[in-house]
Amino acid sequence: MAEQVIKPDLNFINEVINGGGESMKKCFQCATCTVVCNVTPDDNPFPRKEMVWAQWGLKEKFIGNPDVWLCHQCNDCTAYCPRGAKPGEVLGAIRKQSIKQYSAPAALVNFVNSKAYIPIMFLLLAGLLSMAGTFKIHDGDIVFTKFASTQFLQIVFTPVLLFGIAVGVLGVKKFWADMKAATGVTSGDLKGSITETAKEILSHKKFTMCDVNADRFIAHFLVFYSFIALGIATALGVLYIDILHMESPFRLGYGTPVKLFGFIGAAGLFTGALLMINNRFKHSAKLGLGSYFDWLLITIVTVIMASGILAWITRLAGVAPVAYSIYFIHLVFVLSLFLYLPFSKLGHLFYRSAAICFMKYSGREKK
């Protein structure tokens, strides 16, 4: 056998350990995980090989590796792991490193995912919002569009969202090129792969393959479709204000589409977010309570959900100072969601989709 020089990247090892993969050194390579995993392909299956690469600090092995993203963190592997090495959680921590690899600037990944900096991040966002100075409590009925003008909100929110999407798209471009280089696959049916990927994501097919954590399917399904519903509601709101020049779509009747989508979204997000939190606690004996990386996203989603619903209730109750404060918090967290899109765990939206697509493109789909 040819001589092979292993260059462990100690920094990478430490980052994985500190990012939720503290159990990774317990792995003794028995391969129970790859067998109980229902989503891995049979050739070069995961997550056993990722565990030894991470232990050895072989960072370059993860560049252009779609497998860590093909993992849906069912944690069947963690449930059956004889050593408590928690492969599902370790792969989550490796994905964080993958986000750092591809979402530029990487410094923002560090800021977003650091307990020390996160209050500063939120204060900055709140500051950015209040700087415009359009927030004022007015007399009469509570009207959120009078409190914060939609024009101003669009000036702040739209570029931030576009920035988040642009970073994600550029990251995916780089990731795609690396996946091609790593696998040597240069051609395939891109259009067909994209269609198949969309079908898979919309149907949540991979989530239905989980055994131990089968309940993750419904939680993720609800959160996913609730955000789509809320996105539609927001788009309709923009349509009402910008095109139909209506003062506030929030005051429309409850039967109108914008309200309907808003309610469906709120109800779904309420159920989905609570289920996600509940699942984390339900399986904590075996999985642990999860990393900061996980909880940041769960927290943002939950605060958006709770502040959205509370803003609505307090508006109806007519408690102006409370309603406006909650609405402000709501705006800050929605803005954070947009900004963090490619930098937090939400980056999976880009990279997991790209990885699934590449699996189909390269023909490495599970048989």
Next chain:
Amino acid sequence: MAENKKVLVIGGGFSGLTAAVEAAEAGFETVIVEKTPFLGGRVTQLNKYFPKLCPPNCGLEINFKRIKNNADITFYTLAEVEKISGREGSYDVTIKISPRFVNDKCTGCNACNEACPVEMPNEFNFGMDKTKAAYITHNQAFPFKYVVDAKHCKGASCAKCVEACKYDAIHLDMKPETVTLNVGAVVLAAGWDLYDVTKLDILGGGQIKNVVTNMQMERLASPNGPTGGKILRPSDGKEVKNIAFVQCAGSRDENHLPYCSYICCMASLKQATYLREQYADSKARIFYIDIRTPGRYEQFYWKVKEDTNITLTKGKVAKLTEDPATGDVILVAEDVQAGKKITERFDMVVLAAGMVPSTKALKIPGEISYTDDGFVVPGTLKKGIYAVGSMKSPVDVSKSVQDATGTAIKTIQSARR
């Protein structure tokens, strides 16, 4: 000099027998208390020892002979220690003896067994066949005296065995007895049980007919086993030509047994040779995390590996299912060296199940400390009480014998205080 006190040995398996015989041959009165109706323990259920591949009677027979010829050894079967109190040199012990319903007049003629109408699962063969309520485990059992199973026997209302016995050996009205003793030293040699494979849900949870344990495999290969020593699979009696061994079935797993059971790698390598000897065209495949053949056992591993029909694959089996049409077992593992998740079909699969100290389920009375896994913590034992063999950690027969022999001298010292 102080008078010589008795030595009590709890458990009549190979460790207990050895400790008892060695102490007795040094001139100390020894009492063996055995829970089951026969002596010899787990070794009696084996087909062959590793690594020499000789039958268990080589070793057992000589010890039984030493017991028979030594007036200083008393043994109680169907007996359990109820109480131990006192100190080194003077322990008061209470022993409860359950009735055997068969006395010393028994000649082992088998007439009672033929007459008995009650069938029950044969525990000696791990439930792979049936036996009668009046029974003997096998043709070389010691004492060679039948027993009537109290749980299954219908009692005086049936009494067909009593009628059939020409020697007046069966008395269904025998009562439990209690014996009290004063001893100078106590040896804990309660032995081990096999890990309960019904807990291994992904390995079939004990529901797949052609998935057997390593101890069942010993019985299947043993001349006095349920198939007369021919390795036939349980579902349809088909000759087993293609077998897989699942190493660490429960062992080295924090969800089951967090420790290595020490013997299973050697046992599976040995059992692969059982099959290869019986059927020239047979194939065996052993799936492992690491092959652990400590010390000189490594040579046995090398020898077995030379057989090209025996394959060793690195990768733990984590899925077993049954093909209902054929009864074959479908196995899934990752072949780690090839980097492939493989699905293979086998005639029969053996679970290399781990060793659980019997004190996990049944504690010995007295102030004895156990680990969470049920092993005795030797350092915490009171003076004059000694644990041997698999009481302390998983261990093979030869190490048990060494341990028990060494322990005999300590018991002698305690019994003279």
